[in-house]
Amino acid sequence: MNRPVVVGVDGSTASLVAAEHAARAAVLRSRPLHLVHGYLHPLGYGVPINPYDVGLPAPSEEAQKMLERTAADLVGRCPGLAVEVRQVAGGPGATMVEESRRAELVVVGSRGLGGFAGLLLGSVGTQVAAHAHCPVLVVRPVEEPIPVAGPVLVGLDGSEPAALAVGCAADEAARRGDGLVLVHVQPPDGGRRGADEVTETQVAADAEAAELLAVAAATVRERHPGLAVEGRVLRAAKAEQALVEASRNAALIVVGSRGRGGFAGLLLGSVSQALVQHAHCPVLVAHPVGR
Structure with missing residues (x-):
């Protein structure tokens, strides 16, 4: 079809x-x-x-x-x-x-x-x-021209909607011939002063974030071998604010949706809703085709 x-x-x-x-x-x-x-x-x-x-x-x-x-x-x-x-x-x-x-x-x-x-x-x-x-x-x-340069940006947190968004973002980046940036947002570490103050919890969180980004990047490269893929960890109190700020340097940002029934805000989730309201570039909301 x-x-x-x-x-x-x-x-x-x-x-x-x-x-x-x-x-x-x-x-x-x-x-x-x-x-x-x-x-x-x-x-x-x-x-x-x-x-x-x-x-x-x-x-x-x-x-x-x-x-x-x-x-x-x-x-x-x-x-x-x-x-x-x-x-x-x-x-x-x-x-x-x-x-x-x-x-x-x-x-x-x-x-x-x-x-x-x-x-x-x-x-x-x-x-x-x-x-x-x-x-x-x-x-x-609306007041800005169509972005012709810049990567496709997508946030991931290990959830099913985020996985769909990553796949959608990879396909879009491959079509455009642009790079793909995978972003994971973590809370700030409280302003630690040196390596001795790094806690076990923080080390575990960093390792989990690195694995999450590595697995997603490997999956994308398997599907699109020639696509340039970069992983980034951002630290912020709120994921939506970090991603809105990151969208300044992107041609497109891709988000997931929770997807069934109910009110618009609940369907989009707080991060997705913040991006469709406030991003500095176009936003692609990933829904399965024909769901």
Whole structure:
């Protein structure tokens, strides 16, 4: 099945930047690109006076022109790219989650400005990143150009979602021809002054981190023999802050999701949610395709 790369487009700056990223992702994967506009039912948030008169609204001519202009622009930039456009009668978040059932990758934009002041990712992006049935690329920050240099960064902690994220990150790094950086975050050691103050616990933690990174690197190299892989241990009180800071020097950061039912925050986890809200580069949320 030739699963497409799907991106939601509504004419906003964020969605048009997301479409640009989606076109690049489609070219790298040799997949078609689908531009989808999900529009809300006009009675979706109220009770109609006469429920028997309810029907699906017709697609908008203005939206169709916007989609066709976007498609023409992307084909002009990426000759040979196959682009399909369509409008779907439904809310944008629910539409993209449903589209993800048949997609290789879903791309969403972010309206965030960075920092830890509050929630910055739009509700549609949050919904899709948490509930999609395939990997989701969250494009942020919108005001910056597409990163063309820098490694793919992925955090690992030995969990199953992190293992999926590492595999996804390795595949992406191989497609881009960039290096892969495996990151494990440990709590600070309390500012020890010399080697004599190193505790048994710290030595054991360091050994565990080194083994975790070595095993992951070996697995990646077996799958992608020519890929440059580096392991790093970062020390920070909170893993999410360390990874957000590390994202400044990356072209892409990959995170896992917990993956079944429930609320968006619980699905993404605190680290993943912090990154999709505050990272300094695009974030790829790893979901199993067709899960």
